[in-house]
Amino acid sequence: MSHTTTGEPARRASGATVPVLAFAGIVVAVMQTLLVPVIKDLPRLLDTSPSNATWVLTSTLLSGAVATPIMGRLGDLFGKRRMLIASLAVMVVGALVSAVTDALLPMIVGRTLQGFAMGAIPLGIGLMRDMLPRERLGSAMALMSSSIGVGGGLALPAAALVAQHADWHVLFYGAAGLGVLAIALTLLVVPESPLRAKGSFDLPGALGLSAGLVLFLLPITKGSDWGWSSPTTLGLFAAAAVVLLLWGLMELRVAAPLVDLRTTARREVLLTNLASIMVGVSFYVISLVLPQLLQLPSQTGYGLGQSMVVAGLCVAPLGLTMMFTAPVYARLSARYGPRTTLIVGLLVIAVGYAGGLGLMNAAWQTVVTSVLIGAGIGLAYSSLPALIIGAVPASETGAANGLNTLMRSIGTSVSSAVIGMVLANTANDVGGVAVPTMHGFRVSFLIATGAVAIGLALAFFLPRRTPATTTQLRASSEEDANLVRAEQALAGEEPTGFRGRVLTADGTPVARAKVTLIDRHGRQAGATLSGADGGYALAVPAAGPYVLAARAPGHGPLAHAATHTGDRPVDLDLALPGETVPA
Numbered sequence: 001m002s003h004t005t006t007g008e009p010a011r012r013a014s015g016a017t018v019p020v021l022a023f024a025g026i027v028v029a030v031m032q033t034l035l036v037p038v039i040k041d042l043p044r045l046l047d048t049s050p051s052n053a054t055w056v057l058t059s060t061l062l063s064g065a066v067a068t069p070i071m072g073r074l075g076d077l078f079g080k081r082r083m084l085i086a087s088l089a090v091m092v093v094g095a096l097v098s099a100v101t102d103a104l105l106p107m108i109v110g111r112t113l114q115g116f117a118m119g120a121i122p123l124g125i126g127l128m129r130d131m132l133p134r135e136r137l138g139s140a141m142a143l144m145s146s147s148i149g150v151g152g153g154l155a156l157p158a159a160a161l162v163a164q165h166a167d168w169h170v171l172f173y174g175a176a177g178l179g180v181l182a183i184a185l186t187l188l189v190v191p192e193s194p195l196r197a198k199g200s201f202d203l204p205g206a207l208g209l210s211a212g213l214v215l216f217l218l219p220i221t222k223g224s225d226w227g228w229s230s231p232t233t234l235g236l237f238a239a240a241a242v243v244l245l246l247w248g249l250m251e252l253r254v255a256a257p258l259v260d261l262r263t264t265a266r267r268e269v270l271l272t273n274l275a276s277i278m279v280g281v282s283f284y285v286i287s288l289v290l291p292q293l294l295q296l297p298s299q300t301g302y303g304l305g306q307s308m309v310v311a312g313l314c315v316a317p318l319g320l321t322m323m324f325t326a327p328v329y330a331r332l333s334a335r336y337g338p339r340t341t342l343i344v345g346l347l348v349i350a351v352g353y354a355g356g357l358g359l360m361n362a363a364w365q366t367v368v369t370s371v372l373i374g375a376g377i378g379l380a381y382s383s384l385p386a387l388i389i390g391a392v393p394a395s396e397t398g399a400a401n402g403l404n405t406l407m408r409s410i411g412t413s414v415s416s417a418v419i420g421m422v423l424a425n426t427a428n429d430v431g432g433v434a435v436p437t438m439h440g441f442r443v444s445f446l447i448a449t450g451a452v453a454i455g456l457a458l459a460f461f462l463p464r465r466t467p468a469t470t471t472q473l474r475a476s477s478e479e480d481a482n483l484v485r486a487e488q489a490l491a492g493e494e495p496t497g498f499r500g501r502v503l504t505a506d507g508t509p510v511a512r513a514k515v516t517l518i519d520r521h522g523r524q525a526g527a528t529l530s531g532a533d534g535g536y537a538l539a540v541p542a543a544g545p546y547v548l549a550a551r552a553p554g555h556g557p558l559a560h561a562a563t564h565t566g567d568r569p570v571d572l573d574l575a576l577p578g579e580t581v582p583a
Contacts, residue, residue, distance in 0.1 A: 017131065018140040021124040022147050024084065024182040027175075028091060028117040029151025030062055032412075033287065034175060037160040037308055038168050045168060047102045053103070054186050058221045060111045061416075064118035065217055066210045067407045071119025072402025073206075073258050076197040079450035084123040085183055091117035092179035099172035114175070121147060122401035125385045133514065135459035141327040141389070142382030146322045156291065157312030157318075164308050199256030206258050208247035215240035218409070220417045224424060262391075268391040268401070271458045272384060273407040275342065278455030279380045280411020281418075282349050285448035286356075286373050289441050290315050290366050290421050302438040304363055314366045321374030322381065329382035338386035339462045345379030346456045352376055354450045357442055357574075360557055379380045380455075382406075383569055387462065415451075419444045489527055498562065500573040502550055509534025510576055513552035520545050536574075540564045550574045568582070 036058065038045065042053040067087070075083040094113025101107055105550045128140045158371065162170050219226070219236040226233050251257040263269060294311035296303025306314070332341045352372030359365035385401055392400040426440030502513040508532060517526040517538045525546065530536045540546065543565055553577035564570050 003527050003571040016185075017191070018128065018136070018143065018190045018475075020182075020185045021084075021127060021140075022143045022464055024088060024150035024288050025121045025124055025144050027178045027182045028087070028120045029147055030155040030175060030178065030350040031064075031114045031117065031453065032092065032151070033155045034114075034534050035349040036156060036287070036291065037163040037312065038171075038526055041168075046102060046104045046107060052104055054222070055108050055223065059108045059219070060115035061409065062214055062414055063112045063115035064219055064405055065213050066403040066511055067116045067412070068122060068409065069259060070125070072122045072208050072400070073197075074201060074292065075119075075123045077199070077201055079196070080123045080130070081104055081186065081192040084127070084190075085186055087117045087120040088125065088183045088186070092176045092183070092244050094335075095172045095176035095179060099169050099176065105120050110172070117179075118405065119402060121145070122405050125389075127190065127193055129389055130195050131191065138329050139329065141385045142325075142327075142333075142378075143323070144387045145381045146325065146378050151319070152169075156287070157309065157316045160308040160312035165505030179476065191538045195559075201253075202254055202256060202258040205247065205251055208243065208250060209258060212240055212244035212247050213406075215243055220413050221284065223417055224421045228421075248389065254319050263392055263400070266385060266391055267461070268463055271462050272387040272391070272402055275346075275380075275455045275462075276404055276407035277411040277414070277449045278386070278458070279346070279349075279377065280408040281415040281451040282353070282407075282411075282448045282455075283377050283381075284412040284415035285419055285444050285451075286318060286370065287315070288416065288423075289444050290370065292423075292436050293360060293441055294363060294366060296436070300435065302360070304366075305411060306363055308361070314363050317367055317370040318374040318377075319395075319402060321371050322378035325375050325378030325382065329379050332379070333383065333386060337464070338383040338390070338466065339459065342380055342383035342462070343456065343459045345376045345381075346381065346384060346452050346459060348376030349373055350376075350449055350452045350456070353445045353452065357445050360438065360441065384408075408504070412549060417446075420446060427481045497537065497539040498546070498548060498564065498570050498572050499535070499537040502530040502536060502552065502574045502576060503534055504555070505575055510552050513550055513555075513576065514575065516549045516551075518547040528563060537569075548572065548574065550576055552576055 035042070039057070040046075042056055043050045044057070046053055071083050071087055085354045089448075091114050092140075094111075094116070096107070097113065098107050098110030101110070105312070125141055125148075128137060128144060132140055158174075159171055162168075162174065214242040215236050219233040219240075223233050248261055251259060251261050263274070291311045294304045294306040294314055295308060296305070297386060298305035329341055332344065349372075352369055352375075355372065356369040359369050384404055388400050388404050419562065422443050423432060423436045423440045426437050426443065428437055429435075476502075490550045498517070502510040502515065511532050511534060513530040513536075515528050515530060515536045516524055519525040519541070524536045525541055528538055530538050538548075543563065545563045548558075548560050550560075550561060558576050560572070560574065560575055562570060562572055
């Protein structure tokens with residue numbers, strides 16, 4: 001699948017672009033844990049049964065899972081910023097619907113609309129890839145990817161404080177206000193990406209994937225209520241398998257599929273997505289276990305007897321640590337690569353859960369556990385988009401990251417169902433009330449440790465970074481490294497490739513313009529900066545079609561397709577903005 005530019009001058013990304021996109025990601029991630037402090041009170045607040053009340057959470061999960069790949073693909077086709085704003089707007093409408101009702105059905109509708117906004121996270125990652133120079137991209141994507149956990153972690157104490165001292169509907173008004181602020185900041189600060197994927201939107205593929213995901217995730221989230229061996233649960237799993245199989249066969253025959261399954265089947269993409277499920281499982285376990293342990297009465301012999309607000313504050317370091325690991329990830333990844341950083345993150349998570357088995361006797365011990373696991377999850381989450389982006393064409397960034405975000409959602413869904421079942425089956429009945437036990441908490445931590453072990457095994461099979469790439473990433477300044485490569489190519493020290501000058505529309509040379517070589521698979525095959533006279537040179541790894549993308553401050557971007565035969569240099573001048581000029 002190819003990509004093109006809009007032909008319109010693009011606004012340059014400012015220093016505020018990354019924080020604004022990360023803030024938008026945190027806002028939509030808040031929807032995941034917004035109601036955690038009032039879960040046990042939902043049946044009373046909505047005047048319904050406990051089983052019906054769980055739909056308030058299930059609906060958000062299902063809509064988020066469906067929205068992430070669909071919004072990613074729409075962003076690739078019609079503009080990532082445009083779809084990001086649309087996602088946030090739908091979330092605001094959903095929050096306002098929930099804020100004005102005490103009835104179950106309208107509440108479920110509102111929560112469904114709120115979950116739809118989860119597509120904002122892969123859209124933000126795609127915008128960063130399209131606009132930011134590579135030296136800033138690693139830490140920026142790390143922060144955006146971690147926003148899923150940061151928002152979920154920070155929402156717990158904030159929501160607990162509101163729920164304890166105000167009407168619970170204030171939670172939704174607050175969420176709507178945050179959404180409006182995110183939209184305003186995005187409109188003011190974030191430019192639209194000039195890149196567009198060619199093709200059309202695969203509506204049958206979107207409907208098929210949506211149906212398959214709902215059929216699969218529904219029994220996962222409701223299996224404990226319906227019974228794992230009940231005809232309803234087993235029937236839905238069977239239906240999901242059939243629908244997803246037929247959907248896959250259909251996607252393989254479509255010229256412009258919603259999800260390119262051939263690309264998804266590549267080893268790096270497949271293993272990264274499977275590892276994402278394991279990271280999602282490990283993230284949600286601590287979010288489910290520690291708040292309950294902290295709030296259980298001390299009379300149980302193991303409960304820590306803390307208030308709702310204190311419990312939220314003890315878990316808050318989970319999100320804060322994830323936020324602060326983004327710059328750490330950037331340094332580790334630049335030196336060792338995202339594969340190694342993912343492995344390190346998973347090892348830190350394993351240490352956190354293994355140590356947490358013995359750190360459940362005081363509130364400060366849960367803080368230590370939250371910090372350790374938060375650091376590990378932050379490193380792991382930060383590595384995932386870099387691994388995906390390095391393995392898929394540029395035109396599929398949004399859809400591929402949407403699918404990866406979906407894998408994390410599947411992980412949290414499985415975690416919620418399995419841990420909920422474990423805690424229910426190990427609970428003690430006290431006066432008709434099921435009280436979780438320390439045994440159940442420890443079994444939950446062991447399950448998380450097992451998921452991390454599987455994730456580690458998958459990560460070790462990911463391809464290693466090539467020495468040439470590692471050398472380039474280890475350069476103290478990537479721009480300086482690119483200048484050295486340009487000088488070598490111009491002096492004839494590198495194999496044949498493309499060469500020429502970067503010019504303005506009136507023929508003035510443009511110095512230090514970034515010229516990127518993209519191969520037919522959409523992967524970056526080389527990059528350089530133009531010299532003082534506008535000259536550039538790029539070696540090609542093999543003969544074939546390429547796209548040369550040029551960008552310079554104060555000029556619109558340029559993307560030009562060209563073919564290299566492999567036997568002699570191709571002279572090509574690039575005019576910014578506008579079409580190429582024959583050399």
